[in-house]
Amino acid sequence: MFDTAIIGGGIMGCASALELAEAGMSVALLERRFLASSASGVNAGTLSLTDVRAALVPYALRSVELWRTLSERLGFDIHYREIGSITVAFNDREAEVLRERIAAKAALGIAVDIINAKRAREIEPALCEDVKLAAYCAEGGYANSAATGRAYRLGLIRAGVTLHEQAEVTRIERNGDGFVVSTANGVSLNARRIVLAGGSWLGGLGKMLGIDFPVHWRVSQVSVTERMKPSVSHVVSHAYGLLTLKQSDNGTILIGGGWQGKGDPERGPAEVLPQNLIGNLRLALQTIPALQGTRIVRTWLGLQAHTPDAMPLVGPIPGVENAFILGGVRTGYTCGPYVGKLFADILLGKEPELPLFHAPFNPSRFTAPSGNERLALTA
Amino acid sequence: MSACDVIVLGAGPAGASAAIEASKAGLNVVLLDAGAAAGGQVYRAPPGSFRVTDAEAMGPDFAIGDGLRQELAASPAKCFFGRSVWHIAPGFVVRAVFEGNTEVYEAPTLIVAMGTHERVIPMPGWTLPGVMGLAAATILLKSQRILPGENTVVAGTGPLLAAVAASILKGGGKVAALVELSTRMDWVKALPSLISRPDLLKRGFGWLGELRAAGVPIYRGHALTAITGDAEVTGVEIAPVDAQWRPLAGQRRTIAADSVTIGHGLVPSTEVTRLMGAKHEYRHEQGGWVALRNEDFETTIPNIFVAGDGAGIAGAAAAALRGRITGLAVARRAGRKIDASRETTLRAQLGKAERFGHAISDLMQARPGLIETMTPETIVCRCEEVTRADLDSAIRDGARDVNQMKAWTRCGMGPCQGRMCGEAAASLLAAVQGGDRSKVGQLTARPPLRPIPYEAIVGQFDYADMELPEPQPG
Amino acid sequence: MGARRIEGGIARPAPVSIDVDGQSIQAFPGESVATALWAAGIRALRTSPVSASARGIFCAMGVCQECVADIDGRTTPTCLEPVREGMRISLRWNRP
Numbered sequence: 047m048f049d050t051a052i053i054g055g056g057i058m059g060c061a062s063a064l065e066l067a068e069a070g071m072s073v074a075l076l077e078r079r080f081l082a083s084s085a086s087g088v089n090a091g092t093l094s095l096t097d098v099r100a101a102l103v104p105y106a107l108r109s110v111e112l113w114r115t116l117s118e119r120l121g122f123d124i125h126y127r128e129i130g131s132i133t134v135a136f137n138d139r140e141a142e143v144l145r146e147r148i149a150a151k152a153a154l155g156i157a158v159d160i161i162n163a164k165r166a167r168e169i170e171p172a173l174c175e176d177v178k179l180a181a182y183c184a185e186g187g188y189a190n191s192a193a194t195g196r197a198y199r200l201g202l203i204r205a206g207v208t209l210h211e212q213a214e215v216t217r218i219e220r221n222g223d224g225f226v227v228s229t230a231n232g233v234s235l236n237a238r239r240i241v242l243a244g245g246s247w248l249g250g251l252g253k254m255l256g257i258d259f260p261v262h263w264r265v266s267q268v269s270v271t272e273r274m275k276p277s278v279s280h281v282v283s284h285a286y287g288l289l290t291l292k293q294s295d296n297g298t299i300l301i302g303g304g305w306q307g308k309g310d311p312e313r314g315p316a317e318v319l320p321q322n323l324i325g326n327l328r329l330a331l332q333t334i335p336a337l338q339g340t341r342i343v344r345t346w347l348g349l350q351a352h353t354p355d356a357m358p359l360v361g362p363i364p365g366v367e368n369a370f371i372l373g374g375v376r377t378g379y380t381c382g383p384y385v386g387k388l389f390a391d392i393l394l395g396k397e398p399e400l401p402l403f404h405a406p407f408n409p410s411r412f413t414a415p416s417g418n419e420r421l422a423l424t425a
Numbered sequence: 426m427s428a429c430d431v432i433v434l435g436a437g438p439a440g441a442s443a444a445i446e447a448s449k450a451g452l453n454v455v456l457l458d459a460g461a462a463a464g465g466q467v468y469r470a471p472p473g474s475f476r477v478t479d480a481e482a483m484g485p486d487f488a489i490g491d492g493l494r495q496e497l498a499a500s501p502a503k504c505f506f507g508r509s510v511w512h513i514a515p516g517f518v519v520r521a522v523f524e525g526n527t528e529v530y531e532a533p534t535l536i537v538a539m540g541t542h543e544r545v546i547p548m549p550g551w552t553l554p555g556v557m558g559l560a561a562a563t564i565l566l567k568s569q570r571i572l573p574g575e576n577t578v579v580a581g582t583g584p585l586l587a588a589v590a591a592s593i594l595k596g597g598g599k600v601a602a603l604v605e606l607s608t609r610m611d612w613v614k615a616l617p618s619l620i621s622r623p624d625l626l627k628r629g630f631g632w633l634g635e636l637r638a639a640g641v642p643i644y645r646g647h648a649l650t651a652i653t654g655d656a657e658v659t660g661v662e663i664a665p666v667d668a669q670w671r672p673l674a675g676q677r678r679t680i681a682a683d684s685v686t687i688g689h690g691l692v693p694s695t696e697v698t699r700l701m702g703a704k705h706e707y708r709h710e711q712g713g714w715v716a717l718r719n720e721d722f723e724t725t726i727p728n729i730f731v732a733g734d735g736a737g738i739a740g741a742a743a744a745a746l747r748g749r750i751t752g753l754a755v756a757r758r759a760g761r762k763i764d765a766s767r768e769t770t771l772r773a774q775l776g777k778a779e780r781f782g783h784a785i786s787d788l789m790q791a792r793p794g795l796i797e798t799m800t801p802e803t804i805v806c807r808c809e810e811v812t813r814a815d816l817d818s819a820i821r822d823g824a825r826d827v828n829q830m831k832a833w834t835r836c837g838m839g840p841c842q843g844r845m846c847g848e849a850a851a852s853l854l855a856a857v858q859g860g861d862r863s864k865v866g867q868l869t870a871r872p873p874l875r876p877i878p879y880e881a882i883v884g885q886f887d888y889a890d891m892e893l894p895e896p897q898p899g
Numbered sequence: 900m901g902a903r904r905i906e907g908g909i910a911r912p913a914p915v916s917i918d919v920d921g922q923s924i925q926a927f928p929g930e931s932v933a934t935a936l937w938a939a940g941i942r943a944l945r946t947s948p949v950s951a952s953a954r955g956i957f958c959a960m961g962v963c964q965e966c967v968a969d970i971d972g973r974t975t976p977t978c979l980e981p982v983r984e985g986m987r988i989s990l991r992w993n994r995p
Contacts, residue, residue: 080829087832099898122822136888147899176888192832199823212825272840272876272974273948287897296809296835297948304897316702318872320512320520324883325891331879332888341876341974343840346869356898376897459961461981466960472981474929475909482908509961525973542962554942554955561959564978569934569959570905596905656953657942807957807965810949840964845957876964878973 048074048208050393051227051237053215053251057086057379058372059243060198061386062393064120067205069394074235075207076227078214078247082195085245088348089379090268090302091191092290094131094281095156096148096183098377101357101406103154106377108399109384110186116383120201125190125295131281132170133181134333141179144285148181158183172278174335188281188292188300191379208235215244218254223368239368239393246349247311248359248373255366259359260412261373262352265309266302267318267326269345273297277336289329299337301330304376307347315347351375354412360389361403364413371409429453429503431755432519432532434510434697437465438741439733439748440538441497446752447536448502450761455530456497457508457521459875463497464490465540466560467741469568484567484592485628486741493745511873511882513700517729522881534728534759536751537698538744539735541691541712544848545581546791547805547813548798550652550661551687559585559688563592572598574684578661580604580649581688583789587632589686590641600641601682604663606670606689606795607788608646618784621777622742642680648672650798652685661685671794690789692848693735699870701726707863710787711737713848714867721754722747730755738789739782746775793860796852805853806846808839816853825858826866827851840876843868901940915984932977932988933959933966944968944977945991967991 050066052059055077067073077083093113098106110128117123133148135141145160152158159182166180167173173180202209213229220226224238242251246263278293289303305322309315323345331337351373353359358381359373372389374382388402405411433444436458448454456463462470468490471477480488497504508521508528519530543558545551555574557565559581562573566589576599579590590600619626636643644663650672651662660681664672691712695705698716703724705714715737716724723730732751733744750771753763799805801814811834819833827843827850830836836850837843843850847868854865873882904911911927917935918924926935933956936944943953944966957965961979968977969989977988 080826083829083832143896143899150899192835195829196819196822196824196833203823211823270838271879285896286893287899288893305894313702317514318512320514320872323872325894327879327883328886328888328891329893331883332891337879339972339974340879341840342873342879342882343876344838344842344871345873346871459979471909472927472929472931474912474927474981477908478910479908542960543958552947552952552954554944554953557955557957557959561956564959565934565937565956566905569930570909571930571934571938572903572905574902596907597903807947807954807963810947810952840967841962844962875961876974 047224048072048235048237050239050241051076051225051235052241052243053227054243054245054247055081055211056084056243056245057082057194057382058374058386059241060202061383062241062243062372062389063207064198064201064205065387065390066393067202067207069390071394073207074210074237075202076210076213076215076229076233080195080211081199085348085350086379086382087191087195088268088346089191089266090290090300091188092281092292092302093186093188093380094183094283094290095186096131096133096151096158096181097283097287097290098380099356100150100154102377102381103151103156104400105381105384107155109381112383112387113189117197120197121204122193122197122200124193124197127187128185129187129280129292130182130184131186131283132166132173133283133285134166134173134177135179135285136176136332137178140285144179144181147285156183157185170278170280170282172334172336173282174333176332186281190294215251239370241370241372243372245351245373248351248371250311255363255369257363257366257413259371259409260354261359263311264304264350264352265307265315265347266350267305267307267322267345267347268300268302269323269327269342270301271299271337271340272343274299274340278334282333284329284333289326289333291330291334301326303329309347309349311349315349318345318347358385358407359409360385360407361409364410428531429455430532430759431455431534431536432457432517432530433536433538435465435538435540435733435735436460436463436504436506437538437540437733438468438493438745439735440536441493442745442748443536443538443732443752444502445496445500446749447756448500450753450756450763452756452759452761454502455532456502456504457510457519457530458506459509461506463494463504466564468493469564470494471568471570475570486567509875509877511875511877513697522877525878525881527881527884534755536730536732536755537735538732538748539694539697541734541738542694542844544689544692544791545687545845546689546795546798546849546852547803548649548651549800549803550654552804552807553652553654553658555658555684556652557686559589559686562589562686566592566596572596573686575599576601576682577684577686578602578604578649578680578682579686582606582690582791583688584629584785585688587629587636591632591635594635594639600636600639602642602644602680603636604644604647604649606646606648606666611788615784615788618780622781625781648795648798649685649687650677658682658684667794669794670792671797689791689795690786691734691738693737695735696870696874698724698729698731699867700872700874701729703729705867708737709790709862710783711739712786712790713862721758722751738786739779740785743775743778743782746771746778750775791852793852793856796849796856799849805849806836806839808841809835811836813853816850820854820857825854827854827868828866830854831868837868902937904938915982917982917985918987920988920990926982928983929981932968932970932980932982935982936977946993951993
């Protein structure tokens with residue numbers, strides 16, 4: 047009997063499993079493929095504070111503190127680089143959106159300044175001359191998301207978490223106050239409480255408990271160039287949130303910004319949409335002219351969980367005792383380590399540093415409060 | 426945008442044959458290929474600016490390839506060369522780069538005939554200039570008409586070894602040694618399947634005769650365990666192997682050379698069918714992962730067909746026959762009248778050609794012990810310089826799948842997109858999972874299918890005219 | 900020493916000059932740039948971006964990307980690019 051079974055090995059599931067196990071709980075983590083092999087492993091690695099939604103800023107700020115020491119803690123270099131970010135606007139309308147958004151975020155405690163074009167190009171000489179207005183934040187940066195799974199795997203095993211990979215959960219049944227969780231590859235385990243942390247697959251997991259979570263997905267496209275000489279030294283983004291760009295230590299430039307491809311949880315991410323690739327790359331080239339002449343080596347896709355209000359789903363599942371949901375949305379990667387910690391604190395009976403099971407995140411905002419017919423699978 | 430009935434990808438024997446048949450049956454066919462002329466790698470033509478003065482000196486493949494090119498030119502198929510396909514959308518919308526710009530082609534049916542690429546299981550020194558694949562040496566010799574070096578070691582598996590060595594001699598070069606992993610007994614065992622093509626068998630014996638006459642040392646049952654030299658190749662080290670091709674300890678021999686050409690069999694190029702989400706299965710004797718297909722060579726994605734070695738290694742003769750059958754099948758299904766008896770005859774010929782081709786392919790496929798030529802320091806991924814030790818370390822940390830290995834180590838993330846290192850990395854992963862390659866999966870295929878110039882994707886644009894989507898939630 | 904071109908079987912067109920990092924090289928129109936460099940004794944076509952180790956022709960069919968150079972300002976696999984009179988080639992030495 048495990049204290050907690052976490053279903054889903056993305057950054058939310060991994061981070062909370064780590065905290066719970068380090069605090070002495072017995073934890074099982076079940077993952078349908080491999081740790082951080084979906085959104086948490088294929089996102090563009092952006093950890094810039096200026097690109098986080100205002101409501102998540104307090105969480106992102108504290109999460110960045112955790113990112114600074116995460117490699118050390120997990121025992122594998124996840125290449126966190128605190129290079130700061132610069133967000134640009136090219137015309138009056140974009141500048142207006144930028145001012146408004148940055149003001150809201152500055153009010154929440156991010157040390158970010160609106161700067162003019164000249165100053166922007168002094169800070170980041172790779173920026174094009176057409177920049178009209180920019181915002182600069184020295185904190186935050188990026189990590190190598192591809193290393194997330196490896197780093198957490200090492201950390202979780204050292205912390206004593208029981209890992210089941212390639213173990214797609216197919217059934218969740220009641221067993222007294224607890225649960226029996228069964229997988230397609232024959233694993234069956236008992237746990238006092240369960241945490242659904244399945245990202246884009248949360249909808250299917252909810253159905254196993256008789257609940258319809260309105261979890262959808264987005265299919266984000268990310269592209270990478272071949273190695274280039276060092277030319278960009280900050281995370282560069284756009285006022286509308288449609289561009290994230292940074293140059294890795296290895297010289298490649300990663301280009302994202304949430305432009306959409308096609309796919310679904312059943313097929314996985316399936317199709318790069320050329321018009322969105324073209325749009326994303328045009329915006330990147332407009333911003334960083336040095337991209338001229340390079341080659342694109344690869345564009346890839348990742349399913350990202352999405353909710354109707356684009357806010358996370360975190361809290362007890364209404365009507366199902368001892369069952370919780372822990373779902374991120376856009377910038378879930380940035381906030382993951384800290385949200386995992388808060389979540390673990392609550393499960394461990396500690397007072398969380400910031401509220402987590404509160405209104406903007408709580409799943410009850412989407413589920414009707416009648417809970418009796420839930421989990422008809424009651425043993 | 427250019428619309429037609431069928432787009433054929435690849436103008437090797439399979440693609441060219443499919444285009445000929447489908448177009449002659451009345452379909453509007455567009456054929457796209459990255460090369461300058463039809464023929465693929467096996468029948469790669471000399472540059473168009475070269476004048477062939479002695480067809481016989483060019484070898485029998487030249488005549489076959491030339492015949493194919495003439496037949497294609499006389500057919501109604503519209504051929505576009507120098508096109509590097511980089512994206513295909515369902516439906517099908519094909520994007521290809523030509524002279525730095527993207528062109529778009531559209532058709533309801535796709536015939537994929539992308540051929541193969543070569544497998545090379547690494548050994549120390551294989552990144553030195555002067556080391557190249559057997560297929561590369563073939564291209565230099567047959568098409569470019571240049572020697573791969575002055576004194577060349579020819580090593581690896583399969584009939585290409587003797588073919589390349591004989592071509593080097595004929596071109597006036599020296600073969601330092603032929604180092605083959607298979608033993609005479611391996612060939613004897615394959616003989617019952619090989620006698621279905623006495624002509625090709627005779628050609629093979631002819632090459633061996635030429636090598637013997639020239640006094641070329643032949644080492645069978647040997648692996649190349651290292652290539653030596655600081656800036657360029659100075660020689661090789663070889664060792665006998667066991668039945669699984671594991672080099673035996675302590676029995677090394679060195680051979681001086683200034684160049685090395687090496688190959689361990691061919692791998693079907695499946696990037697298009699993977700990109701499109703078709704189902705594949707692992708078939709060791711056919712070179713690896715191949716798209717599942719029905720008898721008309723249609724994949725699990727309706728209206729995508731595969732032809733040639735890209736559908737499983739079976740050799741050039743089988744590739745051409747598969748192409749013709751696919752071309753006819755596509756025409757038949759489009760309601761065109763085709764000669765049914767001809768299709769029957771072609772299918773019978775294909776059975777015979779495949780028997781030979783599969784036997785050769787089986788003989789060529791790398792065996793599991795060969796991974797031991799990779800020492801811990803050996804670079805496996807040439808682009809990202811990921812060593813075997815790096816890969817072993819990832820495996821110790823729990824990597825079990827090729828995509829996971831790629832994410833964890835960068836092996837396969839560089840400009841070759843995993844085509845050079847993928848086989849070696851997958852073999853290492855399989856070795857810790859009971860040798861089962863099907864368990865370690867396939868690399869996910871994503872566009873662009875080759876590195877593509879940035880400008881070829883974005884084209885000309887003015888930011889002021891760009892319609893950006895709505896801002897992301899702030 | 901440069902690799903030897905095979906004379907039998909074909910007749911080449913009249914040679915032209917191409918520029919390789921400021922040095923003029925004789926080459927035959929239509930043959931690949933990689934071949935022309937190979938024949939001129941330039942076997943090491945670039946250094947790798949990771950360890951700056953020398954690389955040469957490996958696959959000769961546009962797959963391995965080892966032979967890329969800047970040709971007339973564009974990153975190009977030299978094995979696929981036919982020689983044209985006056986083309987300017989810049990080899991990638993010690994540059995990422």
